[in-house]
Amino acid sequence: MAGVPQIRRIAGTGVPIRGDDIDTDQILPARFMKEVTFDNMGEYAFYDARRDENGVINDHPLNTYTGANIAVVNRNFGCGSSREHAPQGLMRWGMEGIVGESFAEIFRDNCKSLGVPAMTADAETVDRLQTFIEENPEAGIELDVREKTITFDGEVVDAEIDHAMREALLEGTWDTTAVMRSNMDRVRDVANSLPYVEDR
């Protein structure tokens, strides 16, 4: 399928964001939803959590693990509202993949449409991975969507990924706009076959 990258593997460094039930309001505070584009959403990712009461940047993991592209989270991440702004914010901050114990369903679907794999692993594995990153922030880690594994600390562990998400990522069909754009000739044929559309 033209245009949409297939996503098999994400390699890079991690950032542990510890805590269960981190909701979309924490990930992207509602007041930033007033903006008319997603352009600036990266700056608003965890906006309040990344600042102390005086508005000064604190030691939130996103502030300290700079350059990380894989977030490691805990249970029920992304719960709350359905806002697409939350995964948009994380992606624009630089996240290319997320590993957690579990995700809220709509959040996960939104990740899919952005091409950001959201993989799950058991609590013990996630904790081990978070601890490893905390002790070795520069160490490389890798998510393998096809093999359903996570590689870190010289070891390969099993992970899970939603079936539909995995297929869409591997086949490069996660981006409906790009997929549908590859059929534009047929779209124009259909349009021109309709009596109410002017020939073009």
Place this chain on the structure above:
Amino acid sequence: MSNGTLYDKVWDRHTVTTLPNGQDQLFIGLHLIHEVTSPQAFGMLRERDIDVAFPDRTFATTDHIVPTTPEGRERPLKDDQAENMLSALEQNTEEAGITFYGLDTNKQGITHVVAPELGLSQPGMTVACGDSHTATHGAFGSIGVGIGTTQIRDVLATGCIAADKQKVRRVEVTGELGDGVYAKDVILKIIQDLGVGGGVGHVYEYGGEAIKSLDMEGRLAVCNMSIEGGARAGYINPDETTYEYLKGREFAPEGDAWDEHVEYWESIRSDEDAEYDDVVEVDADGIAPMVSWGINPGQVIEVTDPVPTPEEVPKQDREAAQKAYDHMDVEPGESMQGYGVDVAFLGTCTNGRVSDFREAAKVLEGRSVDDDVWALAVPGSETVRAECEKAGIDEVFREAGFEWRQAGCSMCLAMNDDKLGAGEVCASSSNRNFIGRQGDKAGRTVLMSPAMVAAAAVEGEVVDVREVLN
């Protein structure tokens, strides 16, 4: 599975291909956009450096956030956020070459009012808009679907959405409507019978005598509230009434093209022997005007009936009923007649058309609004406003004590200054009585027809409009 229905035929004519995920790629023949849900989609297009694929099949107006007074509409708008949304839409449509009916035109208004009256909505089309009331356009025999931001991006970029075909339910509405009973009452009756979740996974094909006898504006009101019954889309097969309405409108075909179009329109009507996933019957014969007593559009009764008791409500709905009694402060077993009203609001994409104001004016003629009621008339479009003013309808409203405003969504969802206050009760011609929808979360909404709103404004309480008229 359905076969030979209008939905099947229009779907087939618009299907480009089946996508790898199993959904159909459906061409959208008419894309309507407004200021609230489109800017992010344009932003995403810009990021990818993609042009709008069918700018001439896309039309824009501004409705949700616009103020409804002449002072309020001066630019820049007082609310920065509203001004931002409006300027973004202006800029986006200008860059893409999309027709935009802005505040400086005399055609601005609610998308679902503007597109029909300009003749943009026609039989056999697929219509999409980033708004859940897009089913409105089904009144012409088109498929109208509400879509989200990612899908708006898809339509802008490709003229298509990825969609799953739904089941088709034929809703056969029988009987004759008496005086003082309107399309709004019919759709509320349908939702009362079939429930707010009844249409999930379905589109509704409305038919039967009670539907056939409605004029186009009535049909628009019925289809408009399909989503309140859980159906993503609802439609009525086109007939003479439809063609009559369309003829001569700005975007309607003319001359030979007209005949060609009629041929197409006739061809997409549901076949006599069409197969439906199911057929339900709703008896509207002699129904009284409907009013809502609760906090969802399924919690409605004929105004002559009492509010249902918990025992009369199906088990699964009892919790919702209890919440409704509490919020609305209504007594099970009691009548809604006599329920005090503070605000009367007439307008919206359900009931903001000329016939709505005309029927309400019949009630207001020679009467005046109760001293304690704030009464607000908000035409659905500037065209509706002009027509009403030409016919002197605005004078009837003004003399009765209504404020006569300019077009917009207004107190339907309170994104501008027109807001319901805490503890206030609004007799409303809108479509949603959800808690907080019209402003303060301690406000209360009673849904009804425009004539009923006028009667409530005059009496200061919920009444049976038929008694006022007699």
